Amino acid sequence: MASLFLHNVQQQQALLATLHTLDEAVLQAGQLAAQVLRQGGKLLWCGNGGSAADSQHLAAELTGRFVQDRRPLAALALSTDTSALTCISNDYSFDEVFARQVQALGRPGDLLIGISTSGNSRNVIRAVQEAQQLGLHTLGLLGRDGGALRPLCSHSIVVPSQTTARIQEAHILIGHTLCGLIEQELGLA
Numbered sequence: 631m632a633s634l635f636l637h638n639v640q641q642q643q644a645l646l647a648t649l650h651t652l653d654e655a656v657l658q659a660g661q662l663a664a665q666v667l668r669q670g671g672k673l674l675w676c677g678n679g680g681s682a683a684d685s686q687h688l689a690a691e692l693t694g695r696f697v698q699d700r701r702p703l704a705a706l707a708l709s710t711d712t713s714a715l716t717c718i719s720n721d722y723s724f725d726e727v728f729a730r731q732v733q734a735l736g737r738p739g740d741l742l743i744g745i746s747t748s749g750n751s752r753n754v755i756r757a758v759q760e761a762q763q764l765g766l767h768t769l770g771l772l773g774r775d776g777g778a779l780r781p782l783c784s785h786s787i788v789v790p791s792q793t794t795a796r797i798q799e800a801h802i803l804i805g806h807t808l809c810g811l812i813e814q815e816l817g818l819a
């Protein structure tokens with residue numbers, strides 16, 4: 631009997647075979663993130679649904695640990711504070727949930743990382759716009775054609791797939807690769 635996983639694994643393998651095309655973009659993003667942290671800045675992560683989970687997972691790899699014991703690194707997910715999320719949505723608009731936190735917490739030289747499989751989530755777009763305005767670097771971790779976020783972000787990594795679940799699986803692989811690059815770049819690995 632064919633494995634329950636066969637179809638997804640075949641799709642994933644086909645996608646993995648193309649990921650080397652992202653090497654340069656991922657390396658540049660890792661170097662940028664390391665430079666931001668080296669200079670005393672922080673990484674702000676945001677996204678919806680699965681990408682909200684990725685945001686908190688990847689921020690925790692940095693404040694906690696990824697591979698080795700080392701000093702904690704400044705990273706924060708904007709998708710985790712239910713009081714901020716409900717207040718900003720209720721009083722302003724769901725489109726503003728990340729942008730308003732960027733306004734409150736972002737400083738020039740920080741890096742905002744927006745994760746979106748479509749590249750078209752309004753609240754991530756608004757966060758990137760606000761970040762640009764305030765002088766933050768912006769990285770889009772995207773999928774499909776990169777959507778509206780691709781041209782807005784100063785850096786982007788676009789996973790070449792049309793399938794949300796496969797894009798998300800590639801995003802977490804890329805996210806872990808970024809964490810490894812950051813530790814290497816900072817001499818912490």
Ligand SMILES: O=C(CO)[C@@H](O)[C@H](O)[C@H](O)[C@H](O)COP(=O)(O)O
Pocket residue numbers: 678679680681745746747748749750751794795798
């Ligand atoms: O995890 C999944 C689908 O696998 C969903 O929760 C998914 O993340 C949500 O539908 C998001 O709202 C999609 O947003 P985006 O990736 O297009 O920005």
Ligand SMILES: [Zn+2]
Pocket residue numbers: 680795798
């Ligand atoms: Zn999912």
